[in-house]
Amino acid sequence: MRYQYCPKCGGKLSVEETKDINQPQCTECNFIFYQNPAVGVAAIVIKDKKVLLGKRKGSYEGQWCIPCGYLEWDEDVYDGVVREFYEETGLKVKVKEVYSVLSNFHNPKQHTVGIWFLADVIEGELKASDDITKVDYFYYGDIPKMAFPTDHVVIEKLKEEGLIL
Ligand SMILES: [Zn+2]
DSSP states (O other), X not given: OOOOBOTTTOOBEESTTTOOTTSOEETTTOOBOOOOOEEEEEEEOEETTEEEEEEEOSTTTTOEESSEEEOOTTOOHHHHHHHHHHHXXXXXXXXXXXXXXXXXXXXXXXXXXXXXXXXEEEEEOOOOOTTEEXXXXXXXXXXXXXXXXXXXXXXXHHHHTTSOO
């Protein structure tokens, strides 16, 4: 998102002083508005060599993704992925390890850094909710239309490494 006005005083933001589009400065109070990517977290759950995907509503409606969401302010990254996955799938997971970290540039208004974790289900019943209308496990050959290019990168890696079939 490119903002035009200072969030502190409402003055006009300008890049004349900093010469950096990512650091516009307020022409009234000199506040520098640093812009950085947000952090997205996703959990990879695999069962019988199939990967769990969710069908989206809202943004990228009807397309699928590895269940994911944005980290909240002041939220630990491991807590964030457990929360998001539970909200969307009804399953509580335990994170095993970081599987992949990639920059997402598909949305020019909101660059993000995505972190994909491998996770095990510990409890709960699979049920789509929140931003997801359907959840299911997929073999590589049946992967539906995905919303994000980086999910494809991750799925290719899962396939190459034999985690999914
Ligand atoms: Zn200002």
